[in-house]
Amino acid sequence: MLNYAIKRIGLAIVILFTVMLSMYAMVFLVPGDPASLALGPRATPALKELLRERMGLDQPVLIQVWSFFRNAATGDLGYDVWSKRPVFDQIMEFFPNTLALGAVALGWALVLGILLGCAAVVWRGTFMDRLLGVLSVGLISIPAFVIAIYALLIFAVWLHWLPAIGAGQPGDIVSQIKAVILPAFALGIGWVGYLARLVRASMLEVMNENHIRTARAFGLPERRIVFRYALRIAIIPTIAILAVGLGSILSSAVFVETVFGRPGIGTLITGAVQKRNYPVVMGTVLFMTAFYLVVVTAADLLIARLDPRIRDVFRG
């Protein structure tokens, strides 16, 4: 298990370095230097020179690459000349909002998706199974922003149950919870259908395996067979997909954050791209890549914990 963990973490670090390197190369491949792109065509040469100096662009390329790596490794993602604040501080201000949104969205989708998937298996072949199937496909095919707009209209504008915009007041947990409900609902609902289908499919496969028949032959109740004997195996592909899904849910969070006027990584990065604010764009993308790799690696390790067979393949 330890060996496996080291291998997975080593791989994640290699991927991260590759991403950093290609991002750095990207800045140089884009025509024009970042400073003049950032300041626009009418900036004076003196002003450009000042900005280049602040951004470290006057240094030799290798020195720049080296300091970028070194700084990033210590958590220093550079300095944002527009807001006059370190990039990392800005990310830390916005990221918790996005993480809370993604986690709540995926969390409720996961719980409901698993329950619906298992229900479809228990009722396989019946009317309920088909109904759940139609429902799932329906949920998958409705875009998140459409749900977002209707949810906003009904619960915030008409019923006034929940706030329409923002992420709640800092320090006020209740207001933060209220603020996350609608966006998390909108963001997660497509995943409910998707996860229900996924869980159903892998459950049906596992339910046909011989060991399930053994469990039945000992008179275990069907509920116990489904949740203890089958789900533990069927959940494994779901965890892998979920980790990848977190990446896509964080990127589709941009739409939902925009509709709900919710400060987050999505709003940070769109603002920065519009302003050609390279340090912020690069820092944010790098941070998100690192975060994503942590999640995927953690999922792989969790899968290995759940499935002793995988654990053994990587032993030694």
Added chain:
Amino acid sequence: MTTPLLTVENLTLNYRTGGDPVQALRGVSLTARAGEVLGIVGESGCGKSTLAATLMGLAGTNAEITDGAVSFRGENILTAREETRRKLRGKHIAMVFQDPMTAFNPVLTIGAQLVDFQHNSGTPKRQRHSAARDMLDRVGIPDPDICMGRFPHELSGGMRQRAAIAAALLMQPEILIADEPTTALDVTMEAQIIHLLRNLQSDYDGAIIIVTHQLGVIAQLCDRVVVMYAGQVVEEADVDTLFHAPRHPYTKALIACDPASLSIKEKRLPTIGGRPPDLAHPPAGCAFADRCAQVEPICRTAAPPRVEIGPDHIAKCHEAWS
């Protein structure tokens, strides 16, 4: 003669498939008595596993029982409520499945599964662990405590089969069904498992049903034998009679063509020329006619009768007396 624990009468089962249904069991009748080891032998595909699973009420989802009854202590378990059948399983009728490789759940330890399997036992929860451990010890697993914490794939085939037998014995069922308990094992392991089953049999007062390809296993373990062919019982006799005075041409061919098959080294039934009929379209007359050395014209048109040769000896053949 002891009273039957389990009676199967005219059991008829079809598997629904894309095309014509496969008639896997065509009127099977047999009895299993307390204190007796019953062997079921026949070529691959003749319906042995189907029969064994049906005795547990666990035929596949595409199986359709069109006729017959399986009675345990006088109650027909095929028509009983699912809840009643669930309560019987493991506690009164237990099974060792054909493939020990896949019989256990791969992500739970042997110990966790053996504890779970006592669901119907009525044993207090905290005693289930020691009951499982003791049973592993009894079936000859050298380090039962370590084995309890192992995952199935960490055990050798022989150990897994022992664990599967231990699981089946956990609740002292009245009927123990073992589907090919030795087929997946090498010769040494096989001899050990046979030895184990024989020891178990001496202090066991229920009925044991052993399903096998191997005449050698039958010779070493069983008191009475049912020979199956193409979804039917073609001969039934006590083990001595079967080996020394077989009446059905299929049984005769099995025994005559290879006396060495009585040793357990032979993994397969001796081969007889030809193939068994397609069970989706079984012939009108005797299913064995195309391969039979004694075939007569009537065999191809009329289904052979069930002939009582002696008090406990039955053969399904037009020529049973010749």
